[in-house]
Amino acid sequence: MAESTQERPKGIRLVVTTLYTLMANHPEICFGIFVIVTSIISNYSSSVLDKNVLSPPKNPRPFFPVGSAVLDHPWGDLMPVADLLVTEELLVVMYYAPWCHDSVQAKTEYMKAAKVLENRVPFVAINCWWPQGACKTNYKFLRFPEIYVYHTTIDGIRYSGPLSAEYIVRFVEEVIYPLTFLYSEDMILNFVSKQDNSLIGFFDFNSSPQPPGFIQFYYAAMRLLEKNPLQPIRCGVITQQFLADELGLVDTDEIIMIRTFNESLMYPPTKNFTSSNIWAWALLHKEQPIVQWINLPGFKSLELSTAINKGPALLVLAPVNHVYKTNYYLNMVREVGLLYHYCHEVPYLEFFLRQSIRDRADFLHSYTGQKDLCKSFHQVEENQFSYPDRNCCVSLIGAEKGLQNSKKICDFCRFMEKKLTPAALQPCNLGLSPMFSEEAVFGSNIQTPFCLDTYENYNTNEYRTLCCRECKIDLSYKSCASISSRRSSDSFVRQSETWFKRNICKKLTLQKTQNLLKPSQFIGDFDAMFIPVNFTGSACRTNRTLNIFFLDSSVSSALHEKLDIPSPFSVEKPSVIIVDKKNEANYILREPFSRKTLAKFIQNYTESALERHLRSESPKSSCGTMLQGNDVCVQEVTSQTFHSVVMQPEKDVVLLITAQWCGFCSSFSHTYLQLSKYFASAQDLLFAKIDADKNDLHWEFTLDSYPTILFFPAHRKEDSVVFPSNFPKSLPNLIKFILAHATSDLKTDTIVDVCSKACVDHNRKRVIHVMTHLRARRRNIKRRINLLLSRRARGRSLPRGSLQSLWRRYRTVQRKIWNASLLQKLLFSHTHERLSQSVLKKHFVNILKDGDSKINKIKHDEL
Template sequence: MFPTADTEDIVQVTSLNRKPCVNSDVRDSSDNTQLAKQQTNRELTLNMLVKEIIFCIAVALTTYGALHNPPPKISKHPQAVRFFDPESAVTDWYRGQLSDALGVVNSVDISFVMYYAPWDAESQYVRGEFDKAATVLGDRVHFSAINCWNPGSECRLQNNKIPSWPILMAYTVTSRGVLYKGPRDAQSIVKFLQLIMKPLDRVSSTEDLINLISICDAVAIGFTPLAETSKFYNIWYYVALKAREFDTVGEICFAVVTSESLAAELGIHTVPNVRLMLWNTTKEYTAEDPLRPWNESAILQWVLENFTQPVSRIIPMWKKAFSFERYADGNPILILFTPLNPLYEQIPSYALLREVAMEYYSCKTNNSNYLTSELIRIQKIQRLIYERRNYAKYCESLKHRKPKQNLNYKREIVSHNNKYPWYNATHNTPKTLAFDYLLKHRLAMSKALDSANDEADIVATLAMLQQCDTKVMPAEKEFYDIYEQCEKYEESLAPEQELESDCSNLETSMLPFDDDPLSVENLFHDHQQYLCRIFNFANEIGPPVAPARIANAEEKQNISRVEGLACEKNFTLHMLAVDSVRNHHFAEFLGIDVTNVKDKTAVVILDTKLETQYLLSEEYSAKSVRDFIYNFTHKKLKRYLRTHVEDASHTHYFGSEENVGDESTNENIVDIIDLTTKTFRKIVRTPGTVSIVAVCGGACSAGTTRAISAAARLLRSCGVRARPARLDALRHDLPWHYTASHYPTIFVFSADGSREAESRTYPAAQRVSSSGLVALALRALGPRRHLRVRLALCAATQVSGLDSIYMLSDKKTCLRELREHVTTVIARSLKYWRRTEHRELKAALLRRLQYLHQVSLDLSTLHITDLHENSQKQKTLLNSLSLLSENWDIDVSILSKNVTSTEIRS
């Protein structure tokens, strides 16, 4: 048989490894190899067939499963439902119709849009506040809400990466969106929209500018004349709009001057131009500077970087923020907690602090000191005038009043701060100023003139009214010098009496205004009703508050002078203002129950360097706050210790209970008292009781609580009145000498009269344990009671079960240490006896030594088996200890000069 190719190859391969061997069995060997090869090929073929069959079965099963399995079950998203009530003033696009919503937005002048997610808790909270704002401003602003979470909706597809909900955007007629970043309450939203509706104040005279400076923290005024193009004006308008993303309450007032003559009168020679008028300086931004381009981003950044104010208004955003961080630079901080309702035109309590702050920061070396003083006096007059206005009474009378058409009434429309620029009227003759003052206050001219006795009095009255007229700049007319006279004169008039028109019967060519909603009278009446609606809405939170007035002239003369104090010391007092209505929890954390203080107004100074705080104890007024700052600057204030605020519903605290009753009579039941600043001294000064106080930074741990309770229980079992207590140092301040450097810190106060002086502190490096606290308490007991308590501790060791040998060893050790302690006390008393030369003192020490030797003798005969109540040896030892206690005290008056009272008593 001829060899196959396979066999030949195999032979060739094997021939390389070994030489062929020729013998008689060569033919048989070839046959065996051929049979083995055929068997191997058969097995390989069978294996391949099995694999192919298995593969075909798997493919068949997979195909069958793919064809017959049902599609995966996917739960459908819930159907979108309305987020706002159908009767709400908010248009709810709850299906996410973004194009339809933006179409409506583009068709109105001003709109406010809320992008929300129905499941979001913040969106659910803002829903109510958004609805309130829509109720107030629904006739002037279009309110819309768009569901941007509905799967498959247009809003969700175009905005699928919104980081948080809700998003609040205001849109103007130019379709430019302004993001709202302020507080999510209705009052703040309404204030923000008021600023959006009127981003710029038109300045048409110097009086308008003075009025803005007197009521605003800063005035950014742009000089953009409308000559050939409105490009510069539009840029300045957009800057005023965009600034409301960072200033939602209107601390910066934006104004515009379009008159070239007025700009030249104010010292502007090149336009466009921007001036930022601050309380102590004025900064200028010109378009001619190549480094300062005239565009929105550059101007806005310049305004925000240069804006400073004497009192910073802090508005926490209810998120993780660092609103107070930039003021914690080592200098003290004064915080005014007062209602900062943004809807009121002025906040007198905040305005008063601004006046005081400007005085405090005005250094005598500053060139602008004179202008600052004038500004302070103008602001004071504006504040006092605002305090005297009775808006509630005026709005109540406006309900029953209808617009009137007469010439004298129209004079009421003209305002000194140009609130109604659409009414063009001027007063060029000085004669009308006095009567204009009467008309603006709705007073009766007849009564004003009848109050004068003769012609000279009438002339004097009119001259005073001319000076009282607020249309004239107060700084020029010395208005502040006669303000009190103007006040008295205004009180003598009848503001309720309406002015009767002398020209009502005159013929006129003017059309009747009854059917004209855009007439001057109807527009003015509508605007007054709108202002009253805003005032009533603001009054829902609380009425406007004002500082207390100075009672008499004597108190006015005793006001402390704070001018320039910031330059006299090596520190500067930062002054802040926080809303006490929305953020009262800040005051509660400082231990101030501001919700129960008069007008919810309180002032506190925090000295971060010394970790102290000081609270204004008097009523907030111009005198008290100045005295408060002056006394702090000269270190005349007493430190205020913050403590628990009762019923602080929005503040989490630990240890607010003031139950300081007697401890339980049962030794096994130990009540741990939660201390406050007010109850701390009462507890530690309780006579005859050892107090174990754990001072923790928050809630005390379970180990610390268990240790102090076990130590008190053990001391009570030995006949010592012990009371455990704990205190949260983060919310309750202690006197200086108890300020803890680490937490927990455990104090042990002795039971004798010198409790605070003899207090001891548990070692910081040691683990807190009940045995360590008992040892520390024994040192606080003094030698007289120390021996008796240690004897009771030795007798308290129980012998039971398998631990009997160990307990017996502990008793022996306890007695041995007690004997060593008595020996130490004898040696110390003997040393004092040898050192003194005073006869009476020597006799007293010798008498103490005799009783000590008797105690030592009785103790040497005591065995561990005698440590029980019926033991005669233990009773004898207790009698000796009683005699020692009666003869231990030594009259301090007979002590020698070279021996201190502490050494003798110990």
């Protein structure tokens, strides 16, 4: 056994030796084997690479929770939506991507909107990112989410407003009712007063249930909502000939565009009456709104840039409660804008202002009534749940005898033609026939549990209904309940009334969940005499006309930080700022917001009486006395502290101007710290820096490149100097720059503090040279003085003042020699390192201040 184990290694060595000999003698065989093996490996590896090594995507999960009012289709199916459009006239669809942050944030808002409009409009969501889904195959969206409102007969209407529940609800409701029917001149004036551009069409419904062109006008109104969901061109419809005559509309299917400050336009009869032509014509000829509502989409766009590039812009950032149709603060700003642009006679302008004030007042007063309505509505629903028979109404149709022991009485009310106020506000004219008299009613034995309404299909201009009210047993007709407690016997009217009340309650709930400003929290401003002197029409009397823009402060809250609006101006109160891009200036309204202060603010800008607003960070902590050893400190400056830090009269200040986005500024900071450390011992030199991206500077210090270094010399701040941009910002160059513009005290400090042994040796030679030169001058002056004295002794006259002048020069040179000799003694002292800096500085200052002496050329080492 042992022999076999010993022979095994010998056999292996023999095989290896044989292979090595074979490879050495026949290399071509080895090469062939290598090629075969490589081919096998490459073929195997390529077959592996051909296989799908990516894991398949996970099956999509429902994006919306179970039980929500949204129909979710995570597999991207489109057929259920098409089937739903067969039964529903209107449909709201959100296309989303599950990974998209905006889609995730919009999910909650979309569910809230669906809850408010539940049982009115279906809300659907489709995953348009699932690769195998029909949505991904058919639609190519550039971003998510996308919201569309689909109508049974037209393509989808894209929603481009804020992804907030109240905005979505408002948009869908306006798509449901895109037209406003106008039945009187007052209604037309009220309709026109609310917007700058209005489309009104005349359609005769007496001749046809669907007049020619009406459906095209209806579709055009929806498309105009799509183009601008926040400030669309509103569309109205008149059906009466005498109103059409007032507007100059002769034939049916004619359209007029009414503009506030320009003449009205008629739709060209030569154009085809199609929806696309109508909305394209309206957008082409509309006038610029007096107050333009800007919607910042939340991603990179040119909305705000386009507005500011038009000229000086007045931006009003105010809260909006989009649950209500009245935009309170927008109306306030528009009232000011109407007077600002009132350059020529405008019909009905005073009516427009009064109507706007009336709408705002109704907006504030409606909140209490709506709260009471919801409270009573919930109580009625509870009572109806307990007593379902209270909605029943006893029919009087065909009754020949009175009712006995009845708790129900029905009154037949007829509303006359051309009564244009709502039916709920009209008195009920009881023109009862004899068969419906009090005696007949109480003498009847008929007690049917329902009402037979003979006017199922009635003319809307001649509204008829049956009204019910409660009565007690065996009481007379006059003791019945008040008219306000009567209920309509028309089931459609009752259902519409119930939906109306329930919709108000849902919107009040939405207002609470969205934390929207309640009407009671808005600023009350209804004074008609708010106009400053010479304000009306001032937009046409100056070349500094402002374009007025309105923004929702809750949607555009990032602008508060970007524009550095002071903290007291929160998103709950309107903030006003003027942005003058051409002059690179911003101005902020600092008084409490009102129409009067806004008008005065505009007037002050026109008269150049406003102070420019400088954006500023919070003040930074200053460099205190806590520095130890070789520590250095660079003072951070803001717009608020700029004057107190940089403009200190006793200090030389070096200011570094940077920006947060500047990459080279970060790399240069190390050099700037070295520079401050080099001059660390200089007591009257301060190093500071400021972030110009967050802090506005005054005009004279505004720069267009970063980093930039400014030097402010002591006692001469007006002579500030910029470091040349054509020189490298190296440490030697920066030191030369500072010393070249520094005061004598700073130069002295630097000479004393940084002068090395080589510097001392160099200056010793310079002092010896200067001493020799000064002594030669002294000898020359002394010789000339002696010469003059000898001439005077011989009785000769001397030039006037010559002797006194020579003595003054002699004393000056003598003083310089004394200072230079003392400096020479100090420089040649063996204890130079222990010399007091104050002593050196004293003599250096005396020498450097001498403009005639060459000693001022003493300098420290160049690095």
